[in-house]
Amino acid sequence: MPRQGSRRIRAVVRGVASPFNGVLKPPGDKSISHRALIFASLCEGVSKLSGLSFGQDVVATYNVLSKLGVNVSRDSVDHTLLTVHGEGPWSYKEPSDILEVENSGTLLRLMTGVLSGTNGHFVLTGDSSIVKRPMLRVVAPLREMGARIDGRQDGALAPISIRGSRLKGTKLDTKVPSAQVKSALLLAGLFAEGSTHVRERVRTRSHTEEFLAYLDIDHRSENQGGGREVVVHGLTSAPKPFNLSIPADPSQAAFFIGGALIAPGSEVTFKNLYLGEGRDAYLSVLRRMGANLDESRHVSDVFSSGDLKVSYSNLVATEIHQGEVPALIDEVPILATVACFAEGKTVFHGIEELRTKESDRVVTTTEMLRRFGARVESDDSTLTVYGDTTFSPKPCNVQSHGDHRIAMCAAIMATRVNGDTEIEDFNCVETSYNNFLGDLTRLWHGETFIA
Numbered sequence: 001m002p003r004q005g006s007r008r009i010r011a012v013v014r015g016v017a018s019p020f021n022g023v024l025k026p027p028g029d030k031s032i033s034h035r036a037l038i039f040a041s042l043c044e045g046v047s048k049l050s051g052l053s054f055g056q057d058v059v060a061t062y063n064v065l066s067k068l069g070v071n072v073s074r075d076s077v078d079h080t081l082l083t084v085h086g087e088g089p090w091s092y093k094e095p096s097d098i099l100e101v102e103n104s105g106t107l108l109r110l111m112t113g114v115l116s117g118t119n120g121h122f123v124l125t126g127d128s129s130i131v132k133r134p135m136l137r138v139v140a141p142l143r144e145m146g147a148r149i150d151g152r153q154d155g156a157l158a159p160i161s162i163r164g165s166r167l168k169g170t171k172l173d174t175k176v177p178s179a180q181v182k183s184a185l186l187l188a189g190l191f192a193e194g195s196t197h198v199r200e201r202v203r204t205r206s207h208t209e210e211f212l213a214y215l216d217i218d219h220r221s222e223n224q225g226g227g228r229e230v231v232v233h234g235l236t237s238a239p240k241p242f243n244l245s246i247p248a249d250p251s252q253a254a255f256f257i258g259g260a261l262i263a264p265g266s267e268v269t270f271k272n273l274y275l276g277e278g279r280d281a282y283l284s285v286l287r288r289m290g291a292n293l294d295e296s297r298h299v300s301d302v303f304s305s306g307d308l309k310v311s312y313s314n315l316v317a318t319e320i321h322q323g324e325v326p327a328l329i330d331e332v333p334i335l336a337t338v339a340c341f342a343e344g345k346t347v348f349h350g351i352e353e354l355r356t357k358e359s360d361r362v363v364t365t366t367e368m369l370r371r372f373g374a375r376v377e378s379d380d381s382t383l384t385v386y387g388d389t390t391f392s393p394k395p396c397n398v399q400s401h402g403d404h405r406i407a408m409c410a411a412i413m414a415t416r417v418n419g420d421t422e423i424e425d426f427n428c429v430e431t432s433y434n435n436f437l438g439d440l441t442r443l444w445h446g447e448t449f450i451a
């Protein structure tokens with residue numbers, strides 16, 4: 001799958017006082033899409049995936065698997081349909097080239113886990129943001145399992161070089177609450193001799209555990225207080241292939257949910273959103289703020305999903321506690337954007353993990369909101385927004401810092417501006433949402449263009 005254009009573009013959003021109306025099915029869930037591809041490549045036989053995200057992050061997973069010799073083919077008309085001809089967990093070929101994860105931290109961390117126990121030498125690297133993202137959180141516990149991994153600063157930073165080796169099952173505690181770290185260790189555990197125990201103090205999103213259950217892979221997952229322990233055993237045979245329809249991404253819906261909540265007269269229905277544990281916590285925060293959210297859940301035995309109707313709401317401020325953060329980590333920037341329109345002081349506590357994302361999101365969220373005239377304060381681990389229901393953001397020029405979520409938050413804020421907002425490096429939204437501007441214009445009826 002060829003890389004999409006990497007030229008830098010500036011988007012202009014011309015604010016008009018119009019509501020958000022209509023129905024939206026956002027792109028397939030990104031976390032589930034990555035895992036669906038990786039797990040399908042470990043199965044023996046043909047898996048069919050539909051509703052996949054085709055943002056650049058997931059395309060990178062597709063490309064990495066292809067370089068490892070996995071036969072993956074995409075429907076030439078509907079890019080969300082994919083067929084994976086898996087040849088089992090021991091079938092990856094040593095690639096003749098480096099593996100490019102581009103902007104995807106999830107891909108980098110998950111494949112570091114998988115490749116640690118796979119025969120061959122592999123080098124993983126990515127763009128200018130990926131080479132700054134912390135890797136020791138994954139590399140150190142993998143080394144305890146016997147992995148041979150190197151990288152810049154003794155394995156703390158990509159490029160990461162892996163010499164696949166025999167791993168041994170180990171008892172591990174994750175040092176930071178991170179689904180990427182937990183998933184990397186569990187995936188490595190599938191290639192290890194014996195049992196791998198992964199314990200997290202705060203529960204993080206559970207898609208890897210969902211796939212283990214869905215594919216009948218022997219494992220145990222147990223909630224312990226606010227945390228969880230998951231135990232996996234080295235695979236002795238290939239899992240069976242599967243056909244999966246991937247639900248829509250709640251983290252992508254979050255931008256338009258935010259837009260509808262702050263624009264008087266809005267009403268938008270979101271179809272088939274993933275609503276499982278670990279991803280819907282931001283909806284609870286919005287409910288606390290007084291958001292009108294009407295949810296109807298579908299019955300499903302795999303990935304919980306449902307429809308959600310959202311309408312304009314008079315919002316009030318709230319406090320987001322440290323323990324809530326892992327389950328809404330990707331939604332902090334849009335919650336902060338919405339909080340500018342909520343009466344009172346909204347405080348996000350314990351958000352230091354936000355500093356390790358595609359950009360330092362404590363800094364870039366603060367800077368972006370201030371450009372619009374919002375009153376925001378932040379330090380190492382706290383973000384405070386002083387909101388006002390009559391807040392009227394001002395026209396400005398905003399840097400996305402190449403971070404898709406910052407760019408999309410800026411576009412939503414820009415819909416409430418009386419005038420033009422310029423958003424730099426807007427093409428980074430393709431990381432996760434190819435047709436973001438198209439969906440924005442369709443739901444909001446305002447004017448957007450590329451300058």
Ligand code: S3P
Nearest residue numbers: 031106178179180181204329330
């Ligand atoms: C993800 C986990 C989260 C999230 C990322 C996707 C995943 O990262 O920020 O966008 O798919 O496991 P951490 O759990 O490492 O914070």
